[in-house]
Amino acid sequence: MEPTALERAIEAAGGTKALSRKIGISSQAISQWQECPPLRVLEVEKVSGVPRHELRPDIYPAPVEGAAA
Template identity: 40%
Template sequence: MIQIVERGAARAGGLAKLAFALGIRHQAFYSWKRVPAERVLAFERLTGISRHEQRPDLFGPPPDVAAGHIGAGPAASQAGAGHPSTGARK
């Protein structure tokens, strides 16, 4: 069984519960080489594991990584840019 399914099952309360919620038999997980495209969104909803982590081949890297904003929040990009909250307005 692939690691992402093991992690997802742990988050969902077990393999049987995850399979039931996905509407499949738990044995199906053993044939997965990766999460099938038609199951990605439901798997994400049930486990909290991002679609980007499950299938980067379909969804690419997470948006923060793709935009190059790793570790930088919106406040960092606006600091001192004349934003009203900085008091820079006259």
């Protein structure tokens, strides 16, 4: 089974403890996430490199090819 965007973000950040240190919350809080909370998406994107539209496609639609930014 392919890892979720959140799982990829945690791995890219160096694990749950590393991600928690980088965004300033407890690793226990991250362990309880089923998906990235809306208020944490931009922080997780910044430290992991996993795009916001992959972390929360319900909030951030995928960019459209060729569309003006």
